[in-house]
Amino acid sequence: MKQYKAPVLLNQQVSNRYWHMIVNTSMLDQSVEPGQFFQIRCADKYTPFLRRPLSVYRINEHTTEFLYLVKGKGTTEMTTIEQGDTIDLMGPLGNGFQIDSSMKTILLVARGVGVATLAAVAQAAYNKQIHCVAILSARTKEDLLAAEFLEGFGADVYKVTEEDGTSDVTNVQSIITNEIFGKYKIDCIYTCGSRRLSKLAQEMSTNYDIPGQIALEEHMGCAMGACFACVCDVMDGDVTKSVRVCIEGPVFPLRKVVIE
Amino acid sequence: MKQYKAPVLLNQQVSNRYWHMIVNTSMLDQSVEPGQFFQIRCADKYTPFLRRPLSVYRINEHTTEFLYLVKGKGTTEMTTIEQGDTIDLMGPLGNGFQIDSSMKTILLVARGVGVATLAAVAQAAYNKQIHCVAILSARTKEDLLAAEFLEGFGADVYKVTEEDGTSDVTNVQSIITNEIFGKYKIDCIYTCGSRRLSKLAQEMSTNYDIPGQIALEEHMGCAMGACFACVCDVMDGDVTKSVRVCIEGPVFPLRKVVIE
Amino acid sequence: MMKKLNTEVKIGTLTLKNPVMPASGAFGVEMQDAIDFNQLGAILPKSITKYPQPGNAKPRVCETTAGMINSIGIQSKGIDYFLSTIIPSFDTFEPPLIASISADSIEEFVEMSTILGNNGSVSALELNISCPNLKGDGSAFGMDKSVTNKLISEVRQVTELPLIAKLTPNVTSIQEIAIAAEKGGADALNVANTLLAMAIDVDSKRPLIGNVMGGFSGPAVKPIIVRMIYQVAQVSSLPIIGCGGIMNGRDALEMIIAGASAVQVGTASFIHPTALTDILNEIETYLIEHDIDDINELVGSVIV
């Protein structure tokens, strides 16, 4: 983990609420894994004060891409960054997803900007010749991002939205059990972005005995494991254990996390 | 006095420590006088926090120009403003110089960036067909700014610098009494930018019974007369009276100010 | 159909048409060029002293990260000038005038309150028992609960006007002082005056304020003030006027939600001369957007 000033190659609005940024990260002295994240200094000011965690969306040889939702002060500032500017980032941070080459088919369950995190999984899976099936959930069709990107990697993508009335948990559950489990033998479930869908994925994982991995989000201070701002609970056998998302996560075994 | 976002037409370094900015002020609903100033928000951040007072350097029909010394946080931020950006300014503020058309010849005594303030006087004097004689004092020849600008308005310019060893008060005094008073009948002395030169100008004004005007600088809070941050003392007959530079000044009768 | 928006709030027996007023010392009649005074909830000139007072050494202001320090030292032309000149200068404006009093002793507070309490143009008194610029290294009446109680009780005897105690944040327990002021008979509590602070130029090694220490204001201090408003609201039933670090409507709303019935805005006007009226507009927009008819519903509505 180091701090860098990385040249911004692109920073572009891709839908109503989402932006896409590509930065030159050829100076990194370490490889980046899907599920890892960077701490971004959104502006060279003291307001917004804290860095913002963004996971990697696409990992390329010399560049790293982010897909971000414009939510509050920090991400709003980020939209003012222009191509040619530099961005101050620190990372890569945390532990990424495990994507075992012996797997044949994996299931991605992403809600909203959670797809940013799982897109990197699809990319890595493709490189390892693992087939992806993905459920993408979003408020509106416009917010259903990265579907084509995933399809480009050969993924079968199921889209559900509030707009279409298809995104309720029961429907997602029936898609998984009836359609997906009917067609594929899933070796691992990956999820990110929604408490409700994570709970569902956790149930599926337990009921069908499929391993799973989840990327969690917590508000962060240091992002270096020092401050204990970002804790969440995981089960260690029968006891709950407090872990730091920034350094012990953000990816955890799906069945172990205590989803609040 | 109002607050405006004014388009910046030029912001350019003119010497080692000085920058020149031209802003489009065609939206002003009031005329600007030499000696008046604007409160500039140097950056859209809370650090630097306070606005910075800059007096007008040149006053044109649709534009206003500033000449500023890069001194601390605020003026350093100002140098990052680019043509096409807007700048947040409030003004015009304060009382300007009085330049009575009946005068024939006036003397300007400026030190350092004080010339920015007096340049506007030279410009106005030219328009009123008043002849200007100016002593410009600076650390180095490079810092002797606006000399050509004054000469363009027909001013006779005497330059003194530390570099040349010519800027000590005794030498300036001898230039005034021997050379300038020998050649011209001075109707009014205008000064800005140096405590020592102001004292000298004040003495000359008293000893030779020439009226004078001085533009003062004080640290400001509100610049609207409300906070009493910017006070200085002037003589009101035999008693000293506290006045606010922002609203009762920045220009005062030279003989009345108590130069600390 | 637009519902009618109620922005009226009460400070003791005084009704303000809206909760936004200037903070003492950061407002003067000179600002009428910048904003329409008739839109304000109240008018509140700089604290006055009994006798003319020269104020402190310069520099009197300096900036810090997201804030400023001031040590003006209540430069004042005295109460006579206030009566003869300052009060009449606001005569043509509608909002009630609140006079802020600064004094060196309880007796002087009583004396000045008697005079101002009998002036028909003054609608309420704010007792500045918290100015950190007085002699005595930043100490203030408002740092001691029994002094606070005694001071307010004695002033209470001489006037019927609503009394606002302006508390100092430089205390271990603002609740204790708030309770003392309430028991003394205050009608409202201003939370709070400036925090005592200092800044040094590392090159010259000199303090950036002529008077060495001064009062710290601006957005940097807001989280401390919000906390104090919340704390005071837990122990006192008096209306609270929130003051310290408000830069925009959301900051004002934060204080209202924490427990303030009204707010004062000082430093923000130095950065944005139209801050006072902008803030009022932003509050109104928020009320409409959140479908709140009466601002009083928001007061102390924080969900903990």
Add this chain to the structure above:
Amino acid sequence: MMKKLNTEVKIGTLTLKNPVMPASGAFGVEMQDAIDFNQLGAILPKSITKYPQPGNAKPRVCETTAGMINSIGIQSKGIDYFLSTIIPSFDTFEPPLIASISADSIEEFVEMSTILGNNGSVSALELNISCPNLKGDGSAFGMDKSVTNKLISEVRQVTELPLIAKLTPNVTSIQEIAIAAEKGGADALNVANTLLAMAIDVDSKRPLIGNVMGGFSGPAVKPIIVRMIYQVAQVSSLPIIGCGGIMNGRDALEMIIAGASAVQVGTASFIHPTALTDILNEIETYLIEHDIDDINELVGSVIV
């Protein structure tokens, strides 16, 4: 010829090779990726409690203008884990290790100080008598001068190690508490812990911190801390460790000039992971540029 620069400072009997160390709670062994720990004046892990403690509700941090609020609540695995795991994790680093103790009672402070005082790897104890996150609405031992005095005196009986009292800024008179700590036998004073603060999201009306209130740190608070360092330096001859809002070398120097012999840096590391060593470098550059051979010449050199 380059003169030799002395950056050594003394904290009681403990000599630090330079005045820059981390602030408790904003530093951990995990940060060795970001900076070279061997450059630090001291190593100072997060405050520990006697028993394991879960910490507070989430969110535990939020940002404010030029600062942040935290309410971690001393999440700790207890003193046994500290002895068995945390201390050894710093074994390979040269700087002395200062253990920060947080406890619920004087007896517990004494007990923990006895244990840590007898551990050969611990070079000094910092007594966190100021954590505003404990039960009791942000109150702390360090808010009361007699409690402070008693606490330090009792700990003084059980250990020879240098004792640093970490004071709370949430008091009316930090001088009073400083004197009480000095009389109790403290070897140094940390000025200061975080300011009690609160922030509310105006849309949800919920506090931005799960625990409602929390400790305020970062550049916003610096002017308050500088003032307190200056005030304490006037009344106490103990070395002061300045802490609160340092973001760069000039901020650290400001505190040193105000009266601090050393400084702690917390929040800055969250923004710039290399802040600690950057600050040290900036201090050294300043000393060279200002032709100062010994940093101790700067301590308290403010010209008033």
